[in-house]
Amino acid sequence: EIVLTQSPATLSLSPGERATLSCRASQSVSSYLAWYQQKPGQAPRLLIYDASNRATGIPARFSGSGSGTDFTLTISSLEPEDFAVYYCQQRSNWPLWTFGQGTKVEIK
Amino acid sequence: QVQLVESGGGLVKPGGSLRLSCAASGFTFSDYYMSWIRQAPGKGLEWVSYISSSGSTIYYADSVKGRFTISRDNAKNSLYLQMNSLRAEDTAVYYCARVWQQRYFDYWGQGTLVTVSS
Numbered sequence: 385e386i387v388l389t390q391s392p393a394t395l396s397l398s399p400g401e402r403a404t405l406s407c408r409a410s411q412s413v414s415s416y417l418a419w420y421q422q423k424p425g426q427a428p429r430l431l432i433y434d435a436s437n438r439a440t441g442i443p444a445r446f447s448g449s450g451s452g453t454d455f456t457l458t459i460s461s462l463e464p465e466d467f468a469v470y471y472c473q474q475r476s477n478w479p480l481w482t483f484g485q486g487t488k489v490e491i492k
Numbered sequence: 493q494v495q496l497v498e499s500g501g502g503l504v505k506p507g508g509s510l511r512l513s514c515a516a517s518g519f520t521f522s523d524y525y526m527s528w529i530r531q532a533p534g535k536g537l538e539w540v541s542y543i544s545s546s547g548s549t550i551y552y553a554d555s556v557k558g559r560f561t562i563s564r565d566n567a568k569n570s571l572y573l574q575m576n577s578l579r580a581e582d583t584a585v586y587y588c589a590r591v592w593q594q595r596y597f598d599y600w601g602q603g604t605l606v607t608v609s610s
Binding site: 433 | 527529536537538539542551587592593594595596597598600601602603
């Protein structure tokens with residue numbers, strides 16, 4: 385089973401600052417990694433797929449990078465609506481899909 | 493626009509059963525794989541089950557295997573999750589999600605809360 389470990393658990397930043405979130409896989413997932421954003425009371429929203437491709441309608445301030453076991457989600461300049469929980473996700477043979485435990489980006 | 497609307501959640505006693513439904517619209521439902529994903533209160537996301545577009549291929553997480561059954565009715569644009577032998581640890585918001593590129597979840601419903609408690 386591939387385990388995804390996200391760090392940090394919580395990131396305290398101010399609007400306008402840069403956010404850097406990490407996701408580490410216990411074994412290689414190639415570039416088959418996605419990032420989701422979840423706000424309180426809402427369903428997750430796909431942000432990034434295949435490690436670095438923005439999903440439809442996602443602003444350019446969100447970018448993803450990495451391959452193999454180490455991945456990064458960067459928000460170049462935090463907007464008020466970006467404060468949320470972010471999850472990484474991969475698909476392996478079994479279990480078919482796993483998620484990281486999440487990183488909360490909170491207002492400092 | 494793509495819409496997924498879950499229903500059927502509620503309060504059920506341990507050992508009880510519940511059937512969740514997910515009504516899809518805005519896309520050709522029969523062309524897409526679908527999944528159920530859950531989130532326990534205050535916790536992260538857990539994939540639960542997957543079904544292929546025709547319904548011929550089905551997978552379950554170990555935590556629900558033998559207790560939950562996923563199905564779909566392409567004529568009704570609907571996805572289902574039959575949950576039996578429910579446990580307290582099954583308490584969660586259950587989301588249906590469209591599977592995209594066989595790897596990712598590009599659209600999610602708003603979720604339905606299942607509470608298992610005596």
